[in-house]
Amino acid sequence: MMTGQQLAAIADHICPMYAIVDPRGRIVRVGPTLRKLRPDLKWEGRRFFRVFDLSRPRRVRSMEDLVNTAGSKLHLHFRDTPQTSLKGVLVPLPEGQGAIINMSFGISVLEAVRDYDLTSADFSPTDLTIEMLYLVEAKSAAMEASRQLNLRLQGAKIAAEEQAFTDTLTGLKNRRAMDHILERLINSGRDFALMHLDLDYFKQVNDTLGHAAGDAVLQHVARVMVDCTRQSDTVARVGGDEFVLIFNDLRDARQLDGLAERLISQLEVPIPYGGKQCKISASAGTTLSVWHDGTITAAQIMNESDLALYAAKGSGRARHCFYQKGMEKDVLAQGN
Structure with missing residues (x-):
């Protein structure tokens, strides 16, 4: 017994x-x-x-x-x-x-x-609670696996979106991103200035030293622009040697002119590559306005900055000009 x-x-x-x-x-x-x-x-x-x-x-x-x-x-x-x-x-x-x-x-x-x-050791081996615990653990494991998968997918989505809005050579925003930011600023009604910058003598670098040298120059230019702007501003490469800078809540002409002069001055410093010196400069055109009525469009803003840039190049390059009304007539006159 x-x-x-x-x-x-x-x-x-x-x-x-x-x-x-x-x-x-x-x-x-x-x-x-x-x-x-x-x-x-x-x-x-x-x-x-x-x-x-x-x-x-x-x-x-x-x-x-x-x-x-x-x-x-x-x-x-x-x-x-x-x-x-x-x-x-x-x-x-x-x-x-x-x-x-x-x-x-x-x-x-x-x-x-x-x-x-x-x-499970705290329950009787025949207790149905054991089965429930296994189900709960399996569900928790499945939910965690699903959460991790969602995080990876979200990360991949963010990376893909970031890549879609990034210029792969310079790491700057690309034209697509610039268009998106510009439309958002217009719709918000906030004040901003847009500067269109084009490199001078860049073609000579490509022709004499090759496209690898040209790529190195573009990467150097991108670093200079990022260093000269604020974190809240946007710097985008919109063409081969064309760049757009968007300045949030900044309409002070003297401040913008000083910034453009500083950019041009730094870009005129020769850039070493392969034992040689790459010499470039830059011209820039800026448009600034207060968009209250919502009638202005991104195309108009870009056109105004293009006209100002054209005026800067026409005045001898390595210059900066602001858009002014009537520039359209001047361009037409020069074309004739």
């Missing part, structure tokens, strides 16, 4: 959330999982109703009432926090020695696993 200790060891394995209560309602022994829920509690000798509060059946007020619930489902929870809800069923022990109450978490098992860091 097995001893009480051996029987308790079996109970620990097949129903690890049990409590044995003596006829006076004091706890004699609890299973290992139940003990894990309150590791600092001295279980043995504590009154069952001091640890647990029985919500159903409502009529239970004493140990005798509790024993009379044998076979019925019990709804109870811990009196202290966290007040984890439990389900239970009571079986009387022979010869009036008390009762054993086997408990489970019911639908609160997920919260319990989270609150008490439980694993």
Whole structure:
């Protein structure tokens, strides 16, 4: 015949959330999982109703009432926090020695696993909770895999969009990005200035030193422009040796003229390449206005900056000009 200790060891394995209560309602022994829920509690000798509060059946007020619930489902929870809800069923022990109450978490098992860091080892091998935990783990793993996939896809999308709006040689914005930014600024009604800059003597660099030298010059030009502008401004390469600079909330002509002169001055410094010096310069045309009525278009703005650039080149290159009304007539006159 097995001893009480051996029987308790079996109970620990097949129903690890049990409590044995003596006829006076004091706890004699609890299973290992139940003990894990309150590791600092001295279980043995504590009154069952001091640890647990029985919500159903409502009529239970004493140990005798509790024993009379044998076979019925019990709804109870811990009196202290966290007040984890439990389900239970009571079986009387022979010869009036008390009762054993086997408990489970019911639908609160997920919260319990989270609150008490439980694993499958804390449940009976035949407990359906094990299957639920496996399903939850599988779902969590699938959700995490889906989240990681979404992050990678989002990253790929952002990278693709960034690539679509970036000039691969210089790392500046490209024409597509410039058009998008320009339309957004026009629609916002904000003040801005647009400078169209074209390199002088760049063709000679390509013709004499080759396209690799020309690429190195363009990359150097891009760095100079980024260094001379603010983070809120836009620098775009819109053609072979053509660049557009958009200055947010900047309409001060003196400030813009000074910036253009600084750009031109820095771009006139010879650029070393392959033991030789690449000499270029730049001409720039700027248009600035306050767009309140929404009638101005991106095409008009670009046309005004083109006319100003044409005027700068016509005045001897390495110059900067602002658009002024009437420049269209001057261009027509020069064309004739």
